[in-house]
């Protein structure tokens with residue numbers, strides 16, 4: 001066979017779109033009939049013919065492109081490889097992408113909808129029909145809507161995997177029911193970014209950076225793992241230096257020029273010390289600060305103790321800088337070194353390198369320090385401070401707000417926002433919480449703050465993923481609190497066990513979704529599609545619903561929600577059905593093809609023209625290539641704050657002479673900068689808010705400017721002599737997904753243990769060696785796991801990865817046997833929940849011969865059950881780190897033992913709740929600042945308290 005030379009497709013951004021450094025890949029003109037020799041037939045040369053259809057990986061958020069190789073003889077997917085024409089991943093995937101084939105072919109997968117027949121959690125299931133499921137939920141939801149209980153319908157999402165679809169569905173139903181996993185994940189990181197610039201995610205341009213600072217290993221272990229990781233390496237190959245702040249020697253840290261193993265929670269102190277060096281040594285970007293920071297507002301404001309206002313400070317930029325240096329005076333390198341354990345020299349050295357990198361300084365933090373610590377949002381806020389000082393916001397080689405590097409096309413007909421506010425999601429105690437207070441749902445239900453008539457957990461496994469999972473079991477088994485629960489899931493989960501219905505959903509190759517992510521300085525969309533449906537349709541076999549092409553009766557959710565919406569409002573009298581009617585054939589039910597076709601034809605700049613060049617319709621183009629990068633002339637990506645407002649935009653607009661804000665019809669649309677009307681940032685000042693009047697006015701005046709919050713796991717709180725350590729549970733192994741790795745045999749073959757990392761000095765003090773059992777005791781219980789003694793963790797810290805320790809309660813039912821131990825789990829007479837392994841992972845007989853070859857036995861230990869909730873009082877984020885006792889296992893302890901006292905867990909919840917500052921009686925009546933984003937945003941009227 002001849003190797004086909006790769007075409008050089010140049011992306012509109014100027015990046016080589018797909019083929020850089022790839023040795024070979026099939027060119028698209030041959031995707032309809034790609035021929036390879038059958039490796040298993042070697043040495044005979046037996047040709048196999050494949051049709052290659054692109055889709056998008058669903059195994060993390062990054063949305064990399066995949067190519068499905070469909071064997072033309074069997075009509076089945078043979079394997080998945082990277083899609084070189086995908087702008088984000090460019091043909092490169094991590095191990096989890098190709099492992100999609102394991103998930104598709106998993107002999108343990110759920111193929112039909114299941115209905116509970118015993119008590120909740122008893123594990124008795126019968127197969128049911130989709131009709132029965134749809135009718136049951138439709139009547140329950142319709143009743144809630146008609147009876148004005150619009151806060152009793154909740155959709156709780158783990159991995160969304162799409163942009164905007166569900167917000168539209170919930171908006172059409174008129175419910176405030178979007179819940180997410182985000183406050184166990186990224187809500188603190190988001191808060192720190194959002195309070196600065198009104199957009200809550202960073203998008204570093206690593207490939208063009210001169211200096212890269214990462215606070216976390218997360219780029220290599222989960223979030224944007226592959227698309228950003230490959231660009232970090234590109235940046236390094238062009239000479240960029242990489243520093244990684246992480247107490248653990250992660251894969252990313254091991255590739256860095258500087259590994260900075262800070263004490264967890266001290267990161268903001270280090271970053272502020274770096275900021276001070278940059279200020280004192282005049283390495284900052286003076287013009288950028290002068291033009292884009294809200295320093296005038298800051299000087300004019302009266303700050304609370306310890307800053308007591310600046311009556312004597314001249315209102316000039318130079319005075320502002322002097323004042324800043326004064327205010328950050330305590331953040332000396334010596335102070336930061338004392339807090340973090342780093343040396344003063346390295347802090348100063350890195351600060352100088354950042355200053356010299358200037359507008360080519362790229363930085364990123366996501367989970368890690370922000371997710372671990374009380375006040376974790378101050379870490380992302382302090383990191384963005386460095387980007388502001390260097391003027392590297394949205395520059396080549398800098399870090400943009402993610403909305404500049406992402407594109408979400410608008411669908412047809414947008415529902416009006418609901419006028420309902422759901423306090424189960426956004427309670428008065430957390431008015432600034434960046435995302436729903438998801439982790440507190442079980443306590444809120446227990447306290448009678450509300451109930452749920454219909455609850456969907458969707459690719460979400462709170463029993464296993466969230467802290468205090470046994471409190472979730474208690475809520476999920478209470479039929480007064482949750483009347484009807486469906487788990488929409490592509491795989492068995494510990495939470496699905498407690499549902500009334502388990503509804504199997506498609507993998508990445510079995511469903512439609514549209515995604516865009518901020519993988520680099522460009523904007524693209526990726527089209528996930530059910531490849532066997534596309535294959536059948538191309539070959540003249542009509543398919544009405546995707547489940548007809550999928551294994552068993554696996555539905556795709558998009559179609560599920562359309563069907564459900566029609567049944568909720570069969571005659572259209574509730575005003576719901578109209579949003580699920582065809583934009584092409586009025587009155588007829590929307591097909592999923594029409595939904596995407598309309599967006600591709602109407603909402604994606606440049607797509608129609610690109611498609612026309614190849615004699616394709618926009619939909620055909622997306623079905624063929626699976627992705628599209630929007631030309632930069634139609635959707636620029638750099639320094640968008642500088643965009644000058646057009647005359648039409650300024651018509652009727654007024655300029656506030658004091659602040660320069662430009663408002664039209666009561667909405668601020670821009671800001672005057674040096675005489676130019678600029679778009680600015682979506683903040684109240686339209687500038688970067690070093691000074692946050694929002695924090696000041698909403699109960700946190702001491703945080704009006706970036707600062708350092710001492711974490712709940714500050715060094716002074718932990719006494720090693722008493723056996724106390726800081727447990728770092730926020731990392732994962734790069735080959736694992738959350739719940740969904742459970743049916744990916746290749747991934748479990750690679751990663752199947754999560755021992756407790758212990759530094760050699762600590763191991764000696766504790767008296768354990770690698771492989772010994774250790775007991776880790778938290779505030780509410782303990783778990784027993786093996787020790788791994790390693791210098792890859794900072795002394796004083798123990799660490800345990802959180803993506804293992806899956807369990808099932810029955811031999812042949814529940815979580816996949818590739819991944820789960822059979823356990824006993826229940827309350828003892830003393831009310832304590834106890835889990836014990838009955839049997840570890842064992843080989844089993846199935847259609848897949850590999851299942852009898854399983855060699856791993858233990859499968860990891862679950863730890864999250866033993867964690868109490870720690871909601872940060874500002875951002876609402878669960879603060880994962882905690883003080884624990886680490887000691888050798890007790891007599892009678894066994895690997896995998898877990899013990900939890902949910903009574904204590906409730907007490908800890910109340911302790912943290914008491915730290916919040918509710919804002920119930922504001923003169924303006926608002927529940928939350930209007931300018932702050934919400935994942936599903938109700939009408940402005942809903943922001944106002946009526947009683």
Ligand code: SF4
Pocket residue numbers: 057058059060061062063064089092093094095096097098224225226227
């Ligand atoms: S980085 Fe994420 S989206 Fe990309 S291949 Fe890996 S799991 Fe899939």
